[in-house]
Amino acid sequence: MKILSAEFELSAPRHTEGPRLPLPEFAFIGRSNVGKSSLINLLAERHGLARVSDLPGKTRLLNFFVINRRWRLVDLPGYGYAHGAKTDRFDFNRAVADYLEQREALQHTYVLIDPRIEPQPIDLAFIEWLAGAGVPFSLVFTKADKQSPTQTKNAVTRFQRDGLEPLGLQPRLFLTSSKTKAGRKEILQDIAERLAEA
Numbered sequence: 016m017k018i019l020s021a022e023f024e025l026s027a028p029r030h031t032e033g034p035r036l037p038l039p040e041f042a043f044i045g046r047s048n049v050g051k052s053s054l055i056n057l058l059a060e061r062h063g064l065a066r067v068s069d070l071p072g073k074t075r076l077l078n079f080f081v082i083n084r085r086w087r088l089v090d091l092p093g094y095g096y097a098h099g100a101k102t103d104r105f106d107f108n109r110a111v112a113d114y115l116e117q118r119e120a121l122q123h124t125y126v127l128i129d130p131r132i133e134p135q136p137i138d139l140a141f142i143e144w145l146a147g148a149g150v151p152f153s154l155v156f157t158k159a160d161k162q163s164p165t166q167t168k169n170a171v172t173r174f175q176r177d178g179l180e181p182l183g184l185q186p187r188l189f190l191t192s193s194k195t196k197a198g199r200k201e202i203l204q205d206i207a208e209r210l211a212e213a
């Protein structure tokens with residue numbers, strides 16, 4: 016899919032204050048700092064479209080971007096960041112839950128996972144909640160450039176075996192890097208297919 020235009024539309028504390036015009040939406044979520052905003056910029060091929068930061072917890076609002084004037088990328092606030100406190104608690108906010116459960120325009124959700132660390136209880140708790148809520152999702156393993164392909168492959172296998180299989184889940188999996196652009200084509204293709212079906 017060719018990106019002809021990518022525009023920031025608005026930020027909102029709740030989806031009910033989000034864009035009114037119903038365009039198909041694709042949401043990105045994951046722990047703080049996992050690379051949600053970077054992935055959105057990669058997909059849209061626009062540096063600085065979504066704000067990237069070394070400080071976790073940067074994205075606190077629901078951010079809507081319109082692509083090709085026809086569909087949206089939605090950058091959701093990260094979970095697992097409580098003012099620097101380490102927590103396994105599934106503490107992501109009500110506004111995110113409401114968006115995921117109630118937003119009629121939502122077509123698909125991409126859950127971002129850092130493959131450099133062992134499966135995190137908070138990611139698994141979130142995935143379990145998402146599946147329980149009946150929200151269709153795929154997994155995206157980010158920052159693939161930061162370790163060897165073998166290490167990433169092993170991490171993905173471990174996540175499937177220890178995290179997904181016990182929950183009986185088989186989501187589609189993607190590997191990405193905002194540095195090498197790996198995975199960009201695959202995710203855009205996935206979105207294109209979902210748009211064609213929508």
Ligand SMILES: Nc1nc2c(ncn2[C@@H]2O[C@H](COP(=O)(O)OP(=O)(O)OP(=O)(O)O)[C@@H](O)[C@H]2O)c(=O)[nH]1
Binds near residue numbers: 067073157
């Ligand atoms: N090497 C490398 N660094 C990345 C990649 N993706 C993100 N980063 C870096 O990771 C940090 C966090 O990236 P963001 O895109 O801001 O992460 P986020 O998930 O949006 O973070 P919050 O909005 O705070 O939840 C930044 O320093 C990015 O430059 C990647 O694929 N490769």
Ligand SMILES: [Mg+2]
Binds near residue numbers: 051053067068074
């Ligand atoms: Mg962000």
